[in-house]
Amino acid sequence: MWKDLPxxxxxxxxxxxxxxxxxxxxxxVTVVFTxxxxxxxxxxxxxxxxxxxxxxxxxxxxxxxxxxxxxxIPLVILMGMFFWGTTVYVQMQRPPKNVxxxxxxxxxxxxxxxxxxxxxxxxxxxVPIGQAVRLTMTSEDVxxxxxxxxxxTKKDAVPGRYTQQWFEATKPGVYHIYCAExxxxxxxxxxxxxxxxxxxxxxxxxxxxxxxxxxEAAGKLLFEGMRCVSCHPIEAGVTTIDGAxxxxxxxxxIYGKEVVLKDGGRTVVGxxxxxxxxxxxxxxxxxxxxxxxxxxxxxxxxxQILQLAAYIKSMKDSGGAxx
Amino acid sequence: MTSTTIAAxxxxxxxxxxxxxxxxxxxxxxHKRIAILYxxxxxxxxxxxxxxxxxxxxxxxxxxxxxxxxxTYNKLFTMHGLVMIFFFLVPSIPAVLxxxxxPIMIGARDLAFPKINLISWYIYVIGGAATLFVxxxxxxxxxxxxxxxxxxxxxxxxVVAMAIGVFxxxxxxxxxxxxxxxxxxxxxxxxxxxxxxxLFLWAQYATSLIMVLGTPVLATTILLVGLERLFHIGIFxxxxxxxxxxxxxxxxxxxxxxxxxMILPGMGVVSEIIACFSRKRIFGYSFVAFSSLAxxxxxxxVWGHHLFVSGQSAYAGIVFSVISMLxxxxxxxxxxxxxxxxxxxxxxxxxxxLYALGFIGLxxxxxxxxxxxxxxxxxxxxTDTYFVVAHFHYVMVGGMLMAYVGGxxxxxxxxxxxxxxxxxxxxxAVIIFVGFNLTFFPQFLLGYMxxxxxxxxxPPEFQLLNVLSSAGASILAVGYMIPAVYLVWSLxxxxxxxPNPWNATGLEWTTQSPPTMHNFDRVPIxxxxxxxxxxxxxxxxxxxxxxGPGKHIEEVHVVR
Numbered sequence: 001m002w003k004d005l006p007x008x009x010x011x012x013x014x015x016x017x018x019x020x021x022x023x024x025x026x027x028x029v030t031v032v033f034t035x036x037x038x039x040x041x042x043x044x045x046x047x048x049x050x051x052x053x054x055x056x057x058x059x060x061x062x063x064x065x066x067x068x069x070x071x072x073i074p075l076v077i078l079m080g081m082f083f084w085g086t087t088v089y090v091q092m093q094r095p096p097k098n099v100x101x102x103x104x105x106x107x108x109x110x111x112x113x114x115x116x117x118x119x120x121x122x123x124x125x126x127v128p129i130g131q132a133v134r135l136t137m138t139s140e141d142v143x144x145x146x147x148x149x150x151x152x153t154k155k156d157a158v159p160g161r162y163t164q165q166w167f168e169a170t171k172p173g174v175y176h177i178y179c180a181e182x183x184x185x186x187x188x189x190x191x192x193x194x195x196x197x198x199x200x201x202x203x204x205x206x207x208x209x210x211x212x213x214x215x216e217a218a219g220k221l222l223f224e225g226m227r228c229v230s231c232h233p234i235e236a237g238v239t240t241i242d243g244a245x246x247x248x249x250x251x252x253x254i255y256g257k258e259v260v261l262k263d264g265g266r267t268v269v270g271x272x273x274x275x276x277x278x279x280x281x282x283x284x285x286x287x288x289x290x291x292x293x294x295x296x297x298x299x300x301x302x303x304q305i306l307q308l309a310a311y312i313k314s315m316k317d318s319g320g321a322x323x
Numbered sequence: 324m325t326s327t328t329i330a331a332x333x334x335x336x337x338x339x340x341x342x343x344x345x346x347x348x349x350x351x352x353x354h355k356r357i358a359i360l361y362x363x364x365x366x367x368x369x370x371x372x373x374x375x376x377x378x379x380x381x382x383x384x385x386x387x388x389x390x391x392x393x394x395t396y397n398k399l400f401t402m403h404g405l406v407m408i409f410f411f412l413v414p415s416i417p418a419v420l421x422x423x424x425x426p427i428m429i430g431a432r433d434l435a436f437p438k439i440n441l442i443s444w445y446i447y448v449i450g451g452a453a454t455l456f457v458x459x460x461x462x463x464x465x466x467x468x469x470x471x472x473x474x475x476x477x478x479x480x481x482v483v484a485m486a487i488g489v490f491x492x493x494x495x496x497x498x499x500x501x502x503x504x505x506x507x508x509x510x511x512x513x514x515x516x517x518x519x520x521x522l523f524l525w526a527q528y529a530t531s532l533i534m535v536l537g538t539p540v541l542a543t544t545i546l547l548v549g550l551e552r553l554f555h556i557g558i559f560x561x562x563x564x565x566x567x568x569x570x571x572x573x574x575x576x577x578x579x580x581x582x583x584x585m586i587l588p589g590m591g592v593v594s595e596i597i598a599c600f601s602r603k604r605i606f607g608y609s610f611v612a613f614s615s616l617a618x619x620x621x622x623x624x625v626w627g628h629h630l631f632v633s634g635q636s637a638y639a640g641i642v643f644s645v646i647s648m649l650x651x652x653x654x655x656x657x658x659x660x661x662x663x664x665x666x667x668x669x670x671x672x673x674x675x676x677l678y679a680l681g682f683i684g685l686x687x688x689x690x691x692x693x694x695x696x697x698x699x700x701x702x703x704x705x706t707d708t709y710f711v712v713a714h715f716h717y718v719m720v721g722g723m724l725m726a727y728v729g730g731x732x733x734x735x736x737x738x739x740x741x742x743x744x745x746x747x748x749x750x751x752a753v754i755i756f757v758g759f760n761l762t763f764f765p766q767f768l769l770g771y772m773x774x775x776x777x778x779x780x781x782p783p784e785f786q787l788l789n790v791l792s793s794a795g796a797s798i799l800a801v802g803y804m805i806p807a808v809y810l811v812w813s814l815x816x817x818x819x820x821x822p823n824p825w826n827a828t829g830l831e832w833t834t835q836s837p838p839t840m841h842n843f844d845r846v847p848i849x850x851x852x853x854x855x856x857x858x859x860x861x862x863x864x865x866x867x868x869x870x871g872p873g874k875h876i877e878e879v880h881v882v883r
Contacts, residue, residue, distance in 0.1 A: 009773045019700050023771070026701065030691040037662060037687045041680050044665035045672060048601075058667040059857040062607035062660075070659040071652060078648045078694065085698030086641055092700060093637050108477070142473040143567055145632060145707060149773025152704040156633045158568060159472060160561025163634040176782065180707035180775045182466045184473060185393050188778035297562075 012171040012196060013151035018088045020152075025084070029077060092153070095166035096132045103215070103306045104137040106144035106157035109186035111177065112303060118211035118218075123192030125177060127169050128202035134166040136271060140302050145181035148194050156181055162271050169196040219311025222304055226296065234315060248293060249286045252315040260287040274309045337740070337837040352437035355838060358423035359738075360444050361414060366807070368410035368451060371458070373800065375403035380762075380796040383789050388780035396779040397464040398480065402457075404467030405485065409492050410451055412719055413581065415727045416588035417499055417534075418447070421527045423738060425503055427831040427838060428521055430512025430847040435505040443498035450492030457481045457488065466777060468578070471559035471570040475551040486549040493538045493545075496584075500534030503527050512830065514849035521829050521853045522611055526591025529615040533580045533587075533622065541577035544570065568633050575626035583622040585719050586686070587615055589726030590657055593679045596733050597661050599827040600676040601668030604854035607660040614653035621650045631702045640699055647697035654690045658683060673825075674748040678729025681756050685721025689714060692767065710770025716763045728755070728806065735810065736824045740836040741817030747809045755802035761795025826863055828855050 011017055048057075102125075105112045113121045113135075127133050137146055137157040146165065147154040150173075155165035179190035197205060212218065223229060231248040249259070254269050262285040267273055276283050278300060281293035300308070338355045348356060379399050382390040391399070422440065426433050434440050457463055463485040465474040474482050507528050511520070547558050548570070557564035598605050605611055627635060627643030661683055670676070692714040696702050705711065736742050765788040774785045781789070823832040828851075834843055851858065 007768055008771065019704055022698065022701055023695075023704075026691075026695050026698070030688070030694075033691060034684070034687050037658060038684055040662040041665060041683055044662070044668070045670050045680060048665060048668050048670050050602075050669040050671045055669060056860050057602040057669045057856060059604055060606060060663075060667065061604070062610065063663075066659075066663065067607050067610050067656065071656055074655040075649075075652050078651055079645075081694065081698060082645055082648050085700045086644060088700035089640075089698075089703070090637070092703065142477050143470060143633075147707070147773070147775065149704065154632050154703050154706065158561075158634050160567065161634060176773060178773065178775045182397075182470065182473070182777040184464070184477060185397065187397070188388070188393065188775075188780045191782075 010150040010171070010173065010175060011152075012169055012173060012175060013153065014168040014170055015088070015092055016150065016152045016170075018091070022081070022085050022088055026081065029081070095134050095164075096168070099132040099134040099166060100127075101134050101136065103303070104135045104146055104157060105140060105302045105306070106137065106146065106179070106183075106190075107140040108142065108184050109179070109190040111144075111146065111179075111190070111192055114215060114303065114306075115206070115211075116215065117206055118214040119206060119209045120212055123177070123190075125192065125194040126197060126202060126205050127194065128197055128199040129169050129172060130199060132166055132168040134164060136306070137163050137165070138302050138306075142183045143181050144179045144183050144190065147178045147180040148175055149178070150175035150194075154180055162275070169194075172196050172198055172201075215307045215310035216314040217311075218304075219307035219309070219314075222300070222308055223311055226299070228308075231293070248289060251312050255309075255313040255315070261285060262287050262289070262291075271306070271309045274312060275305050278305055278308065335835065336839060337835065338840050339739070339837050341840050350441075352433070352441050353840065354422050354426050354434050354437065354440055355738075355842075357440050357444050358419050361418040361422060361447070364444075364448060364451065365411050365414055365419060368406050369803075372403050372406035372411055373803065375399045375406065377796065377800055379403065380793040382779070383781070384793040386781050386783045386786050386789075393779045394464060397466075397777070398462035400777055401464050401466050402454075402462055405463075405489065406454065406458075407719075408467055408581070408585070409489055410447075410454060412585040412723055413496055414447060414499075415723065416592060416730060417503070417527060417530055417584075418443075418495075420523075420592065420727070420730050420734060421503060421530075421588065422499070424734065424831055425506055425524065425527055426510070427834065427842050428524055428829060429507065429510060429515055430830045430843060430849065431506065431510040432841040432843070434502045435510060436502050439498050440502055443495045443502070446498070447492055447495040450488045450490075450495065453484055453488030453491060457485045460484075468574060469545065469548055469570075470574075471548060471551070471567045472561065472565070475548050475558075475565075475570075476560045476562075483549050483552055486545045486552075490542050490545050490549075493542045496534045497538045500531035500538075503531040504535065507531075512847050512849055515830075518609065518612070519849055519852055520612075521591075522594035522605060522608070522615075523588075523591035525612040526587045526589075526594070526615050529619040530584050530587045532616075533584050533619050536623070537577040537580040537584075540573060541581070544573040544577070547573075568630065568635065571630050571633055572626065575629045576623070579626045579629065580619070580622040582715070582718065583618055585723050587618060589682065589686075589723040589730075590615065592726040592730035592733070593661065593682050595827075595829070596675045596679040596729055597664050598854040598856065599733070599825050600671045600673055600679075601665050602856045602860055603664055603668045604852065604856060605660065606663040606666075607656075608853070610656055611660050614656045617653040618650060621646060621653070625650060625697075628697055628702070631699050632706055644697055644699050648694060651690060651694050651697075654686075658687055658690070674743070674745065674752055675729045675733035677749060677752040677756075678725045678732065681752070682722055682725040682729065685717055685725060685759070689717030689721055692717065704773075705770050707775055708770035709766040709774050709776055712776050713763045713766035713770060716766070721759055721763070725755075728752075731806075731810070733825070734831070735813070736820040737831055737836050737838070739814055739817070740819060741813050742820050742824060743806075743813045743817060744809050747805055751802055751805035751809075754798060754805065758795050758798030758800075758802045762792050762799050763795070765789070765791045765795075826859060828853065828859050 101116055103114045111123050113125050139157040139159040144157040145154055146157055151167040153165050153167045155163050173196055175194045177192040177194050179187055233246045233250045234252055258266050258268050260266055267284055279295060279297045281295055282291050285291045338353055382396055463480045463482055465478050465482055507524055550556050551558050551560060555563055559565040559567050559570040594605050625643055625647040627639055628647045631640050732743060769785055769788050774781055820836055822835050830847055
């Protein structure tokens with residue numbers, strides 16, 4: 001019978017055990033205090049009930065010692081829980097160095113996922129055990145939230161920006177994916193399955209799925225197809241393909257670097273900045289260039305923007321511009 | 324007091340019988356009559372909100388979405404939340420019990436601004452009418468939280484009409500809060516210093532501060548959602564240059580303190596009831612009083628704990644986390660002081676006392692599960708799941724609603740001069756307690772297992788717990804119908820009572836039941852602490868001084 005009533009979700013990631021440990025400690029504190037209060041309240045209510053024997057209540061003003069006691073003890077317990085809980089949270093924020101980067105785009109009402117090797121999935125996610133996976137997420141419309149209970153991880157997919165979460169699965173199996181942020185009519189149908197596999201099985205799976213282009217390759221096609229290349233040099237030393245002086249900054253090797261802006265500010269070139277520059281090119285113009293880039297808003301999807309970013313990230317700085 | 328004087332007082336003129344006819348109600352500026360108007364209106368909205376909840380729990384009895392369509396279900400939980408929060412919980416204790424009792428408890432004839440008090444009710448009614456219009460013409464499906472850009476761009480329901488309803492109703496809270504603050508500052512009877520005030524007044528005062536400071540932010544936020552929806556001003560929708568997370572900051576800046584609007588007054592009620600039925604002063608009076616203010620102040624600094632998975636900076640999250648945990652301290656102080664008050668009391672388990680003791684237990688669970696949500700690593704897993712749903716229902720229903728129903732029973736004889744019937748009242752209290760726990764406890768388990776909230780259909784492994792929850796909800800629904808029946812019954816057939824059926828302290832018990840038009844024929848002068856139950860019992864044993872202890876009635880007051 002208890003099989004039909006599982007009281008804990010599967011525990012299938014490197015973090016899930018740690019979160020459960022904090023959880024059980026909180027449950028223990030809750031049970032202890034609830035029992036303590038219930039015993040006091042029920043015990044006093046019974047023991048000091050009005051038996052109509054003429055006993056009168058003893059008036060007590062209060063007690064500073066007791067007030068301090070039940071201020072300080074809860075405070076100490078709470079701060080202990082805070083430090084433990086925050087320590088675990090900080091770990092949840094810091095992915096290991098070696099991660100598989102995948103992209104997740106939420107839209108009403110599906111999850112679109114792309115692997116670095118090009119495989120695409122909808123409402124499904126295949127991952128290997130023993131390997132950290134980092135999801136870079138956004139949304140095409142409203143806010144969604146990508147939630148895998150078995151990994152104890154959840155993060156909103158917010159339109160207009162990127163959010164990230166990571167996990168490292170530990171136990172092969174099939175686990176629920178939910179959308180946890182209410183997103184409209186079919187919110188409760190925006191669900192899927194995360195399949196956790198042995199690394200060899202994962203490789204087989206990758207091999208068995210006809211991959212689309214990798215994000216970089218798709219990005220390269222877009223970059224050429226949308227004529228980005230007519231303004232942005234892709235190699236140092238080369239101007240643009242028509243020989244004119246470059247109208248836009250050199251993109252090779254620019255990813256992850258800091259650039260100086262026309263208004264004197266600085267920004268690091270990452271996914272967020274690339275996305276903004278494609279959709280709102282006037283927002284942050286690099287020093288030395290005119291604000292001449294047209295917006296591509298409405299012409300590229302969120303997935304294509306992520307592919308363009310992947311391509312820019314992949315462009316190697318091929319000498320010439322080296323310091 | 325002899326029975327003849329009781330009879331004499333009850334046949335005398337009071338606020339209920341001094342005038343008749345609908346005009347005497349709709350144009351009244353008497354705080355007591357306005358309280359009754361609020362009582363009728365919020366009971367109406369409670370019934371509507373409860374109907375929505377019942378339909379939701381029926382739908383959730385099976386995993387498939389088979390009883391209603393997805394869109395209908397989404398409207399049900401949205402309307403349930405909106406109606407219960409803005410039209411029941413927020414006004415419940417302040418606008419009904421507070422309106423009735425604040426002036427009487429401080430020995431005043433009315434609130435500082437009686438006409439504004441009436442206006443606040445009309446504003447509430449207009450906001451309520453907008454809500455009913457929305458409900459009748461197809462509802463709204465954004466969730467009560469109105470998260471953007473869903474609400475501002477994508478939803479195809481009556482968002483603007485509903486936003487107007489919430490916007491308007493907010494002014495009703497602001498005016499009530501303003502009225503209470505001024506009244507408590509300026510109109511206390513001679514001798515009634517701050518630290519002689521009943522804790523109910525401290526709680527109302529703290530609540531009023533939140534209402535006045537927080538509600539304008541909600542009004543602004545809702546207004547911006549409406550403007551973005553109508554005129555495409557880019558504030559929250561990123562496709563037109565807005566920031567959807569900004570909405571969440573603004574919304575929770577009000578709506579988290581609003582949670583304390585929905586619990587602090589309940590804490591005040593519980594203090595009064597426990598003192599009376601233990602025959603004791605509240606243990607650590609000043610600690611209980613200041614803990615209300617501490618909760619009100621800290622409550623404004625914790626909104627970010629609703630955004631731990633929204634992409635808010637981790638550093639901001641850590642600060643919000645630690646402040647949120649601090650709120651647990653004054654809450655714990657209150658619970659311990661109430662428990663200690665029972666020690667060496669002479670305790671009577673009357674109906675109000677059953678509710679008050681139930682409140683302590685359920686609020687303890689509701690409060691402690693709030694700590695889970697303040698801890699980021701656990702919140703990441705349980706936020707937006709049924710764990711959150713269970714948590715806030717333990718606070719709002721297990722806490723505030725228990726306190727409201729308990730308070731209604733406690734002051735019912737004062738408000739209407741007649742006692743409710745004891746047996747059905749105790750029976751209903753037990754039914755409500757059992758039904759409540761059966762409804763909401765399984766939801767904690769569902770949440771940790773990972774069932775997201777606001778799901779119309781769910782995986783089959785969650786069914787058993789959902790069936791338990793739905794079964795509990797049906798018990799709870801019956802539990803609420805019983806008081807509705809016997810309280811109305813008691814208006815005509817309840818046993819008549821004198822000024823002080825509980826032999827309670829507090830100025831409200833020194834005036835007749837129901838009170839006269841102007842509450843007091845003479846200005847009371849207060850010389851004693853709030854909970855002088857030792858003296859009250861001493862006097863009762865000697866058998867004289869019906870006016871109550873420590874309240875020397877002097878100075879003949881000339882009624883206008």
